[in-house]
Amino acid sequence: MAYASFRELLAAAHKHGTLGRAALAREAEETGTSPAAVMERMGASLAVMEGAIAEGLADTSRSRSGLVGGDAALLVSATPRVVDAATRDAIAAAIAVAEVNARMGRIVAAPTGGASGVVPGVLTVVARRVEADRDETVLALLAAAALGGVIAARAFLSGAAGGCQAEIGSAAAMAALGATELAGGPPRAAGNAAAFALQGQLGLVCDPVGGLVEVPCVARNATGTAVALVAVELALAGACFPIPLDEVVDAMSHVGRSLPPSLRETAVGGLAGTPTARALAAQPDRPADRCTEA
C-alpha cells in the first residue's frame, strides 16, 4: 500500500534519508521489483515528459477543436518581461505538455492527463537550475508520486470527484514537494511547500469548456506551475504554513465533496457556463480568436 499520510511518509524519509528514497523503498517492496528497475521505469517516464516538452514548445498548431495550441511557443519566443527566465521556462514547459495532451500526443498522466504539465514543468526547470543529476530528478518524481498516493488515499485526484483542486492542486503540491527536495530542502520543508501549493488552490473548480480538456485546463497548468514555484521559494526560505499538509489534504477533500456537480467536470458551471463558452461548445470546429475584446 502507498503511504496513507504525509506524516507516515515523513517518518520513512527520516529513516531512508529523503522522501524520494522512502518512496523508492516502498514502491520496490510493494511491487516486488528492484529499486534499480523502479528508477529505470520512472526514468523512462521522465524521458516521455521531456519529449512532450520539446514537442509542445515547437508545435504551433491548434488542437482538433481549435480551442488551444501555440501558447507555449509564444512564451519561449518572447523575452520574459516580468518573471525571470527560469519561471518563464517552467510555465512554458507546463503549457507545452498540456497542449501536447490536448492535441492527442503522448504524455505521462501526473496525476491526470489534464494536469500533466505541472510536474514536468516545475521539476525539469528546477533540476536544471540546481544542476541536479538524472537520478536526483527521478527520485524527486518518485517523491511527488508518493504524495499523490497520499492524496489519493485521503481525498481524490480527479476533477469529477473533487474539482480542479484535486487535479492541478494536487499536481502543484506534488511538484512543489519534489522540487523542494531536489533543491536540497529537508523533507519537512518539502511538505511545507506542498501545503503552501495546495492551500493556494483550495476550492478551484473543474469547469471545462465544452467538456474538453483544453480551456481552462491548459492555462491552469501554467498557473498551477507558478503556484508551485512560489510554494517552493517560501518553503526553502524557511516559511512555515501553519496547517500540516495532511490536514490541508483533508480540507481539500471536504471542499471537493462540498462542490456541486455543476463544478465537477460536468461542463455546466464555472467558465463552462459562460456565454462565450457555450458559443464555443456549440461550434467546436470554429477556431477560438486569440484575444478579441475585453
Add this chain to the structure above:
Amino acid sequence: MTRQRSLFEIIGPVMVGPSSSHTAGACRLGGLARAILGGTPCAARLTLHGSFAKTGRGHGTDRALVAGLLGYAPDDVRLKDALELAEGEGLAALAIDEADLGDVHPNTARLELTDAQGREWVVQGSSLGGGDVEVTLVDDFPVQLTGELPALVVVHHDQPGVVAAVTARLAADVINIAGMQVSREQRGARALMVIETDEPVPDEVAASLAALEGVAEVRRIPAV
C-alpha cells in the same frame, strides 16, 4: 478514496492524451474487446453512451476505442489516427453512433463486432476513471472483466460437469483461479464462464480446454 497499488498509477500511465478515462480507458476497453474476439474485427459498430457520447469525440474516445480494437496500446501515438488507419488494418466497416444505453456508467460504450470468421460479438463496457475499465457484457452475458489479471472467456453449453472439467484442467497445470463468474442464457442453453487467473494460461492448456466436451469457444484475455 483508493489506495493505489503503485506509484506508476499516480505519475503514469504514459498515454496519448487528453483524458485517462475518455482516451486511455477507451483504448483499453477496445483492447479487451479485441482480445475477446481473438483479433482485429473486420466490422465494428460502436455506440457511445452518456459522457462518452457527449464529449467523447472531443476527447478522441471514438479514435481510442478503434485504436484498442486495432491492437494499439494507450501510449501508441497512432491512436490519434486510428479512424484513418482502421481500413488498412483490416477493420473495413466501421460505424460510430450515440445512444442511451440505459442505467449504466456514464462512460459506457457498446461494441458490436464481427470477427474474421464472421462470428458476431457484442462487448459492452465502461471506463471507470484513471484508465481503469470494466467489460460488463459479452453477448447477452453479464460479466465483470477488468483486464487487471489475465482471464479466460469460455463459451460453453450449460450441462453438468463442464465447469468442473475446466477448473480441473487449470488445477492440473497449477494455474490459480483468482475470480470466476458463470452465467447462462437459460437452463441447458449457451453459457459463459469468465475466469481470472493469477498467471497467463499457456497455449496448450487453452487448446485442451477448447477440446473439452461442452466447451464451444475459449478466448484468452491478457492483463492490459
